[in-house]
Amino acid sequence: MTLQWQARAGLILIEHNDLAQWVAIQSLLAGGQMRWIALVHPGLTVTNDLLQVLGGGFFDYHVLPVTPERLLFSLYRADALPLAAADSGPAEVFWQD
Numbered sequence: 276m277t278l279q280w281q282a283r284a285g286l287i288l289i290e291h292n293d294l295a296q297w298v299a300i301q302s303l304l305a306g307g308q309m310r311w312i313a314l315v316h317p318g319l320t321v322t323n324d325l326l327q328v329l330g331g332g333f334f335d336y337h338v339l340p341v342t343p344e345r346l347l348f349s350l351y352r353a354d355a356l357p358l359a360a361a362d363s364g365p366a367e368v369f370w371q372d
Contacts, residue, residue, distance in 0.1 A: 284334070284353035285309050289325070290316045297328050304332030310353040312346070314339055 287300060304311055313329055313336035329336050335349040 281308075282354075283308060283310055284350050285311050286314055287311050287333075288314045288316075289319065289328075292320055292322055292325060294324065297324050300328055301332065310334035312336065312349050312353060314341065 287303070289296070289300070311333050313333045315325075315329075315336055315338045317339050319325065334353045337346055337349070
């Protein structure tokens, strides 16, 4: 018997404010059935490009250093919810520090 498992959640580290990086990330977000969680460097300057990338395709984001419990909750939720349930409607806030 062979067990098959396909990941439905992934992490992307965002360290630089670089337009080429945004283009690559947006193409990655557009393909497949993955839900992505952004890990954002704390020294990164918040720009409109960054906000568009974070709001346009990430399931969630965390500013480093992450709170382990919050990250695990996001990963669990991203993997456990059916695609239609998690990807429809406005984002909800499930955790506040």
